[in-house]
Amino acid sequence: MNVGIIGFGKTGKAVASVLLESKKTKLQWVVRRSRLLEHRSVPEFLGVESAEPGCIHSKEEFSADELFSRFPVDAVIDFSSESGLEYYGDAAADHGVTIVSAISNYQKTTLRRLHKLSKRTVVMHSPNITVGINFLLIAAKILKTIAPYTDIEVIEEHFKMKKEVSGTAKIIARTLGMEVESIKSVRAGGIIGVHEILFGFPYQTVRLKHESITREAFGNGILFAVENLKGKPKGFYSMEDLLLPYFKLQGSGSGWAEG
Ligand SMILES: NC(=O)C1=CN([C@@H]2O[C@H](COP(=O)(O)OP(=O)(O)OC[C@H]3O[C@@H](n4cnc5c(N)ncnc54)[C@H](OP(=O)(O)O)[C@@H]3O)[C@@H](O)[C@H]2O)C=CC1
Numbered sequence: 431m432n433v434g435i436i437g438f439g440k441t442g443k444a445v446a447s448v449l450l451e452s453k454k455t456k457l458q459w460v461v462r463r464s465r466l467l468e469h470r471s472v473p474e475f476l477g478v479e480s481a482e483p484g485c486i487h488s489k490e491e492f493s494a495d496e497l498f499s500r501f502p503v504d505a506v507i508d509f510s511s512e513s514g515l516e517y518y519g520d521a522a523a524d525h526g527v528t529i530v531s532a533i534s535n536y537q538k539t540t541l542r543r544l545h546k547l548s549k550r551t552v553v554m555h556s557p558n559i560t561v562g563i564n565f566l567l568i569a570a571k572i573l574k575t576i577a578p579y580t581d582i583e584v585i586e587e588h589f590k591m592k593k594e595v596s597g598t599a600k601i602i603a604r605t606l607g608m609e610v611e612s613i614k615s616v617r618a619g620g621i622i623g624v625h626e627i628l629f630g631f632p633y634q635t636v637r638l639k640h641e642s643i644t645r646e647a648f649g650n651g652i653l654f655a656v657e658n659l660k661g662k663p664k665g666f667y668s669m670e671d672l673l674l675p676y677f678k679l680q681g682s683g684s685g686w687a688e689g
Pocket residue numbers: 436437438439440441442461462463464465466489508509510511512513514515517531532533534535556557558559560648
C-alpha cells in the first residue's frame with residue numbers, strides 16, 4: 431500500500447521509520463509545513479537503507495491536488511496539526527485517497543469537515559492510534575456497563591511541553607459519561623503518553639492502564655489501521671470499528687473454567 435504522511439515532527443518521524451520497515455506499506459512522501467530537509471529522503475534522514483522514495487516536501491511546494499496526481503498514494507496519514515486537513519482534505523477525497531487522521535484535538539468544525547469528507551472517501555480518525563488504548567477503551571465501556579456504580583477517574587501523563595489535555599483522555603471521559611474537566615493531567619520530562627482509567631469499587635480497585643513507550647507505537651497502530659481499512663466502503667471509521675470484529679473469540683471454552 432502506497433502511503434504519504436502529513437507532518438514530520440516528533441511523531442511523524444517515528445511513524446515514518448516504522449512504515450519504512452514494514453513490507454505492507456511503501457512510503458512515497460512526507461509533507462511538512464517548513465522547507466526544512468526539502469527534497470531529501472526519509473531513509474537518508476533516518477540513515478536507513480530503503481528502496482522506498484520517502485521524499486520530504488514542504489506544503490508550499492505543491493498543491494495537494496498536484497501532489498496526489500504526481501505521486502499517487504492509497505492512503506494519507508496525518509500527524510501534523512489541526513490545520514493540516516485544510517491542505518489535503520478535498521484533494522484526498524477527489525483522488526479517492528483514504529484519510530487516516532491522528533490529530534488529537536480537533537475543533538468541532540474541523541471534525542464536521544472530516545465527517546463530510548467521509549461521504550466521498552474512506553476516513554478514519556483516532557486521537558490515539560495505538561491498538562492498546564483502543565482495546566482499553568472497549569474494556570472500560572464493558573466494565574462501566576457491568577458496574578455502573580463505581581467511582582471512575584481518568585489520568586493522563588505526557589511530556590512537559592504538551593500544552594493541551596490529551597485528546598485520548600477527552601475521548602475516554604466522554605465515552606464514560608464524564609466531564610473532561612475531571613481529567614487529571616501530569617506533565618513531566620519526556621513521557622510519551624500514559625493513560626489510566628481507575629474504577630473504584632467498594633472493596634477493590636480496577637486500573638486499566640496503557641503506556642506508549644516510544645512513538646513507534648503509533649506507527650504500529652497505523653499499520654493495523656491501514657491493513658484493516660483495506661476494501662472498506664467510503665465512510666467514517668474509528669479504531670474501535672476496526673477492533674470490534676476481533677472480539678468474537680473462536681474455539682470452545684475459555685480455558686479458565688477448565689482449571
Ligand atoms: N493519534 C495518535 O495516536 C497521536 C496523535 N498525535 C498528534 O499528532 C500531532 C502531531 O504531534 P507531534 O508530532 O508531537 O507534533 P510536532 O509539532 O512535533 O510535529 C508536527 C509536524 O507537522 C507539521 N505541520 C504542522 N502543521 C502542518 C500543516 N498545516 N501542513 C503540513 N505540515 C504541518 C510540522 O511541520 P514543520 O516541522 O515543518 O514545522 C511538523 O513536522 C498532534 O496533534 C498530536 O496530538 C501524536 C501522537 C500520537
